[in-house]
Amino acid sequence: MTYCVAIKLNDGLLFLSDTRTNAGVDNISRVKKLFTWCEPGDRAVAMMTAGNLGITQAVISALNEDIDYPKQGQPNLMTAETMFNVAELVGDKMRDVQTRYGTALQARGVDAAASILVGGQRKGGAPRLFLIYAEGNFIEATADTPYFQIGEHKYGKPIIDRVVSVETEMPDAVIAALLSMDSTLRSNLSVGMPLDLAVLRTDAMAFEQERRIEADDDQFRAFSELWSQQLKDSFLVMRNMAV
Amino acid sequence: MTYCVAIKLNDGLLFLSDTRTNAGVDNISRVKKLFTWCEPGDRAVAMMTAGNLGITQAVISALNEDIDYPKQGQPNLMTAETMFNVAELVGDKMRDVQTRYGTALQARGVDAAASILVGGQRKGGAPRLFLIYAEGNFIEATADTPYFQIGEHKYGKPIIDRVVSVETEMPDAVIAALLSMDSTLRSNLSVGMPLDLAVLRTDAMAFEQERRIEADDDQFRAFSELWSQQLKDSFLVMRNMAV
Numbered sequence: 001m002t003y004c005v006a007i008k009l010n011d012g013l014l015f016l017s018d019t020r021t022n023a024g025v026d027n028i029s030r031v032k033k034l035f036t037w038c039e040p041g042d043r044a045v046a047m048m049t050a051g052n053l054g055i056t057q058a059v060i061s062a063l064n065e066d067i068d069y070p071k072q073g074q075p076n077l078m079t080a081e082t083m084f085n086v087a088e089l090v091g092d093k094m095r096d097v098q099t100r101y102g103t104a105l106q107a108r109g110v111d112a113a114a115s116i117l118v119g120g121q122r123k124g125g126a127p128r129l130f131l132i133y134a135e136g137n138f139i140e141a142t143a144d145t146p147y148f149q150i151g152e153h154k155y156g157k158p159i160i161d162r163v164v165s166v167e168t169e170m171p172d173a174v175i176a177a178l179l180s181m182d183s184t185l186r187s188n189l190s191v192g193m194p195l196d197l198a199v200l201r202t203d204a205m206a207f208e209q210e211r212r213i214e215a216d217d218d219q220f221r222a223f224s225e226l227w228s229q230q231l232k233d234s235f236l237v238m239r240n241m242a243v
Numbered sequence: 244m245t246y247c248v249a250i251k252l253n254d255g256l257l258f259l260s261d262t263r264t265n266a267g268v269d270n271i272s273r274v275k276k277l278f279t280w281c282e283p284g285d286r287a288v289a290m291m292t293a294g295n296l297g298i299t300q301a302v303i304s305a306l307n308e309d310i311d312y313p314k315q316g317q318p319n320l321m322t323a324e325t326m327f328n329v330a331e332l333v334g335d336k337m338r339d340v341q342t343r344y345g346t347a348l349q350a351r352g353v354d355a356a357a358s359i360l361v362g363g364q365r366k367g368g369a370p371r372l373f374l375i376y377a378e379g380n381f382i383e384a385t386a387d388t389p390y391f392q393i394g395e396h397k398y399g400k401p402i403i404d405r406v407v408s409v410e411t412e413m414p415d416a417v418i419a420a421l422l423s424m425d426s427t428l429r430s431n432l433s434v435g436m437p438l439d440l441a442v443l444r445t446d447a448m449a450f451e452q453e454r455r456i457e458a459d460d461d462q463f464r465a466f467s468e469l470w471s472q473q474l475k476d477s478f479l480v481m482r483n484m485a486v
Contacts, residue, residue, distance in 0.1 A: 152397075154395075154397030154398050154430070154431075155397050155398065155400060155401055157398060157430045158398055158426040158429055158430050159474070159478075161429055161430055162429070162471060162474055162475065162478075163474075163475065163478050171482070172478075172482060174486070175478070175481050175482060175484075175486065176478070178486060179478070179481065183401040186401055186404055186405070187397070187400045187401050187404055188397075219485060219486050220486060222484070223481070223484050223486040226480070226481065226484055227477070227481060228405060230477035230480055230481065231402070231405055231406070231477065232405065232406065233477075234470070234473035234474065234476075234477055235402075235405075235406050235415075235418070235419070235422070237469070237473055238418050238422065238466070238469065238470060238473065239414070239415060239418060241418075241465070241466050241469055242462060243417075243418065243421060243462050243463060243466040
């Protein structure tokens with residue numbers, strides 16, 4: 001599986017993904033699921049993928065082909081006029097790819113399900129974040145629910161529900177996302193290090209951070225251990241409570 | 244859905260369930276999922292159910308019928324010689340019920356999936372805990388994994404993974420189970436108050452606690468609020484950490 005979380009704050013957008021992919025528990029490997037495109041000052045776009053890897057890689061490759069070999073009158077990720085248009089492009093590619101391979105996959109009993117988070121900002125527009133379904137349609141993050149998760153979303157949902165709102169500042173949201181990932185990593189083998197993180201501040205039109213956190217990253221390990229200790233200490237406090 | 248967690252400690256067994264049932268989000272009601280049987284000094288048995296309510300109620304009713312109208316030479320929950328035999332009885336009933344209704348349910352596209360946690364202790368035996376599958380087969384909790392969850396298990400798994408082991412003392416395990424439930428309640432509408440809790444100490448052969456925690460329970464609300472505050476405080480500590 002996968003765990004990806006994207007958060008849309010007043011401060012900007014953040015994207016965090018793991019890198020584990022597996023076809024059964026006996027076939028695990030590492031694959032990038034966070035992709036970024038940037039024309040500094042004009043636009044910055046990030047995407048994260050979950051589900052059937054053949055499907056999502058085909059979508060990403062097709063989007064890149066359209067950038068590398070632009071066709072007259074056909075917008076691509078780097079020329080689309082708005083973030084809504086970007087989401088439409090991604091949804092259209094998803095539908096094309098599903099149409100091309102879906103029937104054959106289904107015939108062999110392979111799950112073609114896939115989903116994509118795409119967000120970013122274009123000059124003159126606001127930062128926006130979309131969740132694209134396998135059918136190519138999509139929904140947008142709003143102030144009421146400022147985050148989307150794809151993949152193994154349940155383990156890491158409680159902490160985000162508790163601490164993140166649209167007013168949360170970016171450094172805090174990064175910490176919340178990392179804690180959410182940490183809980184997921186501990187409880188689900190199909191989600192694994194390293195992690196990819198991208199941070200896009202509102203109106204910056206360029207990524208403030210694009211970072212891989214490796215499994216042996218000392219800072220992340222210390223962070224993870226401190227959280228574990230904090231939870232254990234909190235638990236000790238709860239022991240003194242009659243219930 | 245449902246969330247039930249049972250933990251097997253050296254100290255004894257604990258069972259915690261929610262009481263929400265739903266056939267779609269527009270048809271929510273309250274139903275008991277934790278059942279106990281006790282002959283003080285001889286045996287104490289508890290069961291919790293998840294999945295298709297028609298299936299699990301049929302299993303419980305059939306088990307009770309066998310107690311109320313015992314048949315010569317046929318053991319029931321109150322006469323089975325060992326906890327392993329109890330698990331076999333439950334598994335057999337599950338298989339009978341699935342055989343009787345499974346095809347008709349499948350024909351209408353209704354999911355007949357169900358699972359049952361059954362645990363307890365019989366005089367002369369040790370406390371044991373089993374997870375019964377829809378097929379009637381089962382697995383047993385061991386010291387390596389001293390707990391089982393059924394239903395919406397993911398939200399509440401991280402906290403149990405972090406703080407519960409077979410050596411954990413009963414009051415601490417009760418707190419861990421309640422925190423696990425609290426996280427699930429916050430993140431999933433299909434799990435709801437009130438809660439049912441049963442505690443069975445090793446060699447007591449009678450339940451130390453059998454308790455319903457209502458939605459307006461002041462103690463549980465204060466407990467839930469304290470945990471929320473603890474998590475927020477822990478989060479503030481994490482903010483001071485470079486990552």
